[in-house]
Amino acid sequence: MSAAHHTVAEIAERFGLTFHGDGARVIDGVGTLAGASSSQLSFLSNSKYSAQLTTTHAGVVVLREENLAECPTAALVARDPYVAYAKIAALFERLPASPAGIHASAVVHPSARVAPTASIGPCCVIEADAAIEEGAVLGPHCIVGAGCVIGAQSRLVARVTLVTRVTLGKRVIVHPGAVIGSDGFGLAFDRDHWIKLPQLGGVRIGDDCEIGANTTIDRGALEDTVLEEDVRLDNQIQIAHNVHIGAHTAMAGCAAVAGSAKIGRYCMIGGNAGVLGHLELADRVTITAKSLVTHSIREPGEYSSGVPLQENRLWRRNAARFKHLDEFARRLSALEKDSNND
């Protein structure tokens, strides 16, 4: 999977780890404990997989000190093996070649500014007054609308659309199909029909953010939609106009945040969870999958809604009773009163 080659000792030195066993062993890739070959590196982070350690054929395993004794091969000891593995594995990633320069099929407006070291792929369209900074990579079919800025070393993988007034920081990664800076959904109801509100703001995305495939982030109505640095959005997420997301917050696939909501730093929003408009979430709030946040949350912690999955036949009976919960509560209180009066 890669032409990269590193000895165990070189890896240990580069990432500040100690190694045990054969430091001269050459590693040319990574794999799972069950699947790695003798020239590959693997890792043990989740103790659920510790049984696989004893039988692994990996050339070297990144693990915690406490698992060292059971390791049948060379080992690299890390405080957090998952983090260490993440860093090491990047050595073996083969990104597509991105030669500096503008592909002949790209359409670049004369007023746009493209840094000489930037790479602009086939069929890209770069509109008036846009700026592409040093080392930025635009894969095929990206559209960079009027006045947008792509920060240095950022990468639009392919077919990304930035509509207008979008600014990406440095090292931002945007995956295919993402649409950033589209009109917010702003409407006023005028007696018998809708009037569209112009969406005059933009989108500001901080350094080191990542935006998943087919995710949409609307631009603000008057002020900007903002993602602070290191915000990580999975696929098919919807971020409405004027949302503000604090640094280091991560959201799983299909989550959605309605207009003007303000999410804190270091939050974790589960898959298909939703946050209603104009709410505020404190820092370090976790929302579990498919939950709907209907009020602001002031305290860090984990929050949930929903009911458990059951066999449909049983679920139907319970769900039908839900419609009478208020009545049950009253009947329960009445019985208690009776009981106390006895």
Added chain:
Amino acid sequence: MSAAHHTVAEIAERFGLTFHGDGARVIDGVGTLAGASSSQLSFLSNSKYSAQLTTTHAGVVVLREENLAECPTAALVARDPYVAYAKIAALFERLPASPAGIHASAVVHPSARVAPTASIGPCCVIEADAAIEEGAVLGPHCIVGAGCVIGAQSRLVARVTLVTRVTLGKRVIVHPGAVIGSDGFGLAFDRDHWIKLPQLGGVRIGDDCEIGANTTIDRGALEDTVLEEDVRLDNQIQIAHNVHIGAHTAMAGCAAVAGSAKIGRYCMIGGNAGVLGHLELADRVTITAKSLVTHSIREPGEYSSGVPLQENRLWRRNAARFKHLDEFARRLSALEKDSNND
């Protein structure tokens, strides 16, 4: 944000409002009460923001008569300040230039008909027998499939795909990534595998509709999927084959409507709400966010499902009890019987 300039008096006249204060003041943009400068117009609609009125630096504020006394600057009085603001703000919107004609990089089938005043952007593909009417604008990377019609003054912002047999009315706006006229999900199960049903219908979209980014609207199996006029769809909405949506209905992001459902006029469908297939919703039905509609709704009104968000530790306890709700109901009835027999 715009080269447009209008005096307060001109704005008042144009939109039929009365003004108070300096009618000669020149306005060149819009802003929030808190952020607007002395050459910008702001508005007060939601009384939640009335405290900001007294300290605003805006050049003029659109407001209700009742707020006039507290206004420290020029004012435009409107019955509905939000609607008046929506109309005024459009003066200050700077849409990208869309020169009439076909970009050199576009690929247009010889049998397609493109009106002379239409604008066809870079890398657009227009297939056989398609028609683009007067004043329509196709931003970059739009695909207009065989036999599709784009009505006059409609705007496909960028990278919109109309697959086949799609007709858009006049002044329709479609945002990037939207896919209209893709195959409906029609399958027949033949003993041990699926057979695909050809999707032979089309999609008809009425005048003044708006379709959000990455929204999908499938074409009908035999007859058409229909959106009447002034239907407003936010981002990432899924409309299945043969759905019919009444005029002036609005849907928030990530809502989904299953096949052959019929939604009335003036409905409001909340974010990530769902409607099951073949159901009917009356006019003026509101569905709150993340609710699932599992039966037809005959009466106007607001409908909901779901359970409230709680701290995870508390939620777990309550959710576990949900699985026994039917049993609780029986036990409650038994106790009541006992109690009555006492």
Added chain:
Amino acid sequence: MSAAHHTVAEIAERFGLTFHGDGARVIDGVGTLAGASSSQLSFLSNSKYSAQLTTTHAGVVVLREENLAECPTAALVARDPYVAYAKIAALFERLPASPAGIHASAVVHPSARVAPTASIGPCCVIEADAAIEEGAVLGPHCIVGAGCVIGAQSRLVARVTLVTRVTLGKRVIVHPGAVIGSDGFGLAFDRDHWIKLPQLGGVRIGDDCEIGANTTIDRGALEDTVLEEDVRLDNQIQIAHNVHIGAHTAMAGCAAVAGSAKIGRYCMIGGNAGVLGHLELADRVTITAKSLVTHSIREPGEYSSGVPLQENRLWRRNAARFKHLDEFARRLSALEKDSNND
């Protein structure tokens, strides 16, 4: 809708059905019982529509033996009229012309291999070492990343993106906006910020699969994300990295499956349903719309979560009580204890 013409007798012979009535009648299309003309074929599968049979103007109707007596026109008798109709209707489908060869505007890497009978549409981009097999059709604006393989007779309708290391089997259909092989959402938290894990696996999609518009399927972290044969995915579905989906499973729009989940064969996943990561679902499991699967399912059957829709005023009262369900359960038990002690 089609230039195809077939007599009733020819259709009967081709699909092994018996016909009643005028076998020489020429059929040139299909329609609903209510809408079909005398040169069109219709079908009766759902008994809900049997009243429409008696008044149909269709030229011929595909139906079960038991409905033959009420049929006012020619009939084709089938054990499963819906399956028979699906097969017959394909005769009347007019797919867009897809001439073999590479469109002049396409950008094909010299190391890519394109079969002579394949059709590559306008603005397609085919990257290094990709392979397009015989008879495959790429509509406009498809991107086939490095090392991807498109199996024979597969069809990427338009604007499909395969990022890297994606292999499609034979006769796979992918609808516009789908993104296959994007980075999985793999992150490690390093003290105060996120580290991205390289996504080194690929995606393998079996023969006869269908992937809906704007659906996303991420590539694996180390091993592959896998769809076995005849998997049918509707629009806007999210399949995370390392998910495995068994053959003949179908998922409705907006469903989502989190990382490393394993779904069995012949499962049916309802619209906007979700499956959490690392779970396993047995074969022939059905999940109803908007349900969340939070534990592995070992037995075939139908499973659900959620609560019923109600008028908002009533729903609010019941939902508020949900927060006290655990307390109610305790109070109920206490009353029962009291009652038993009486």
